Amino acid sequence: MNRPLRRLASLSAGLALAASLASCIAGVGYGGDYGVGGYSPGFVEPYGYDYGAWGGEYRVGPGRGGDRRSSRESHAFHGAPRSRATPSIPRGSRGGGGNHEHR
Amino acid sequence: MNIINDRARRLFASAALVAAASLISTQPARAGAFEPPPLADQPSTEHHVGKMVWAELITPDLARAEHFYAGLFGWTFRDMSTGDFHYAVAMQGGDRVAGLLQHPVRTGEKRQPAWLTFLSVQDVDAATHAAVGHGGRIVREPRTYDSRGRQAILADPQGAVFAVIASYSGDPGDYLAPPGAWIWSSVLARDADTDAAFYQTVFGYDAFDIASDDGRDHVILSSDDYARASVNSLPADAVHRRPHWLNFVRVMDTAETATRAVALGGSVLVAPRLDRHGGRLAVIADPTGAPFGVMEWTDTDSKEEPK
Numbered sequence: 001m002n003r004p005l006r007r008l009a010s011l012s013a014g015l016a017l018a019a020s021l022a023s024c025i026a027g028v029g030y031g032g033d034y035g036v037g038g039y040s041p042g043f044v045e046p047y048g049y050d051y052g053a054w055g056g057e058y059r060v061g062p063g064r065g066g067d068r069r070s071s072r073e074s075h076a077f078h079g080a081p082r083s084r085a086t087p088s089i090p091r092g093s094r095g096g097g098g099n100h101e102h103r
Numbered sequence: 104m105n106i107i108n109d110r111a112r113r114l115f116a117s118a119a120l121v122a123a124a125s126l127i128s129t130q131p132a133r134a135g136a137f138e139p140p141p142l143a144d145q146p147s148t149e150h151h152v153g154k155m156v157w158a159e160l161i162t163p164d165l166a167r168a169e170h171f172y173a174g175l176f177g178w179t180f181r182d183m184s185t186g187d188f189h190y191a192v193a194m195q196g197g198d199r200v201a202g203l204l205q206h207p208v209r210t211g212e213k214r215q216p217a218w219l220t221f222l223s224v225q226d227v228d229a230a231t232h233a234a235v236g237h238g239g240r241i242v243r244e245p246r247t248y249d250s251r252g253r254q255a256i257l258a259d260p261q262g263a264v265f266a267v268i269a270s271y272s273g274d275p276g277d278y279l280a281p282p283g284a285w286i287w288s289s290v291l292a293r294d295a296d297t298d299a300a301f302y303q304t305v306f307g308y309d310a311f312d313i314a315s316d317d318g319r320d321h322v323i324l325s326s327d328d329y330a331r332a333s334v335n336s337l338p339a340d341a342v343h344r345r346p347h348w349l350n351f352v353r354v355m356d357t358a359e360t361a362t363r364a365v366a367l368g369g370s371v372l373v374a375p376r377l378d379r380h381g382g383r384l385a386v387i388a389d390p391t392g393a394p395f396g397v398m399e400w401t402d403t404d405s406k407e408e409p410k
Contacts, residue, residue: 058386060289061351061378061398062323062330063313070312070320076300077310077322086311087325088380089287089400090277 062089137188139251142221143199147273150225153306153326155288156274157221158201158350159266162391165189165205167368171389172203174367175360176283176352195283198275216393219256220288220348221266222306223274227253230267233305234259259301261292263346267305277329279400286353287398288332292346295320299334313379349386351396357383360397364389 065088069079142157162168169191172178178200180191189205201218208214224230227245235241238260245255254268280286292298299322303310308324308331315321319336337344354360357375364387365371372394373386382399389395 058373058376059315059317059321059378060291060333060335060349060396061380061382061384062287062333063379064381067311067323067379068314070314072312075310075312076297077303078300080309080311080325084309084311086313086323087309087328087330089279090329091279091402092277094276094278 064088137183137185137190139190139202139248140183140192140199141250141252141272142268142270143272143275144197146271147276149274149276151223151274151277151327151329151331152225153302153308153324153331154223154274154277154329155220155285155332155350156223156270157266157268158285159219159221160201160203160216160389160393161206161219162203162216162389162393163206163208164391165191165203167390168203168393171364171367171369175364175369176354178283196281198284200284216389216391217264217347218350218393218395219264219266220350221254221268224267224269224306227255227267227269230305231255231257234267234301237301237304239301239305259290259292259298259346261294261298261346263290263292263298263348265348277327280353282353282355284353285350286400287351287396289349289351289396290332290334290346291337291344291349292334293337295322295334295336298346299324302332302334347394349394349396351384351398353400354397355399355401357385357397357399361385361387364397 063086065085067086069082069086160168169178169180172193173180176195178193178195180193180203183190183192191203192199193201193203231241231245234257240258241255242258242264243256245253247253250271252269252271254266256264256266258264290298290302299308299310299320302308302324306324306326308326309328311323311325313321313323313333319338320334321336322334323330324332324334337346361371361375368390370388371385372388373384373396375383375385378384378398380400382401384396384398386394386396
């Protein structure tokens, strides 16, 4: 095989490889999840978690501000100073500020 | 010599063919590329780190989900589908409140439809780094989308999945959520204390441990002096209850909403009950099983702690 032809063949093979890789990348969606449009978080929650049969202990909502703090002394997190009132959710009207009513 | 040249020509021809085919095959993906939409029509200059600013439902049946949430909350939908990719933005009172994304359930896939919680950060990569450095893991790597901003999907050390986002359109302001909008988020964890420490590290929250007589930890996480979320212990017998985030939509009547959810094909996972703010909340699953909460909040609710 003469040298120009060999070069041409190598170039073509390289081009084919690059194009194949490009097509793979374009086809891969969000974080390696294959998606049609390039955005596909996919299902992120494992199947089969049971939600029912809670007792009276299902209490996860916010307080109204100033909620009583636990008497527990040590935590893995840094607890806010006890002098600070426990905050509530924003309760003001739109455009009127958040209205920290617990203050 | 002629044989060698023939072989070279054949090699060249087949390589060129593969190259052409490969290039052509990339075109449909590019042409149909879906870009997730911005979180708001009206950009805001506000940023509230640690605030829940968006939720995205991954569902196998978008039409069914739209019917359910329209009937339950009065949401309307903007179709943003591109080609075979089906996505809709849920609107409530002129505001974007959520994204709904259709994703087929693959055979044998041990995953379930769910709402994904998006928390605001200034720097997605820094938040991702902090999360991984403190026992979290990356579910989807940080990625920038032209009109939305940069986001990543993470899991906390106990497995609860959430997303972080630095939105190009800013964050919604701090005001009382209207009925039909997200009002609250909570994390259910095996160890609320250490999980709260994780979120405090990643988002810089202030943390308030709340007194309770149920023997479980309840921690309120706040930023800008507003409660943003709670971290709560799962019951001790929670073998099949895995750590997770759950978002609550504000409703005027939890019991009536739960009844309507069932009529629309959903189910009630946690029956309406009085919570610490004096209003009722419930946990509902939509027709494909994605759980979410509903919660009353009125200024006339009792401040009395539930018994």
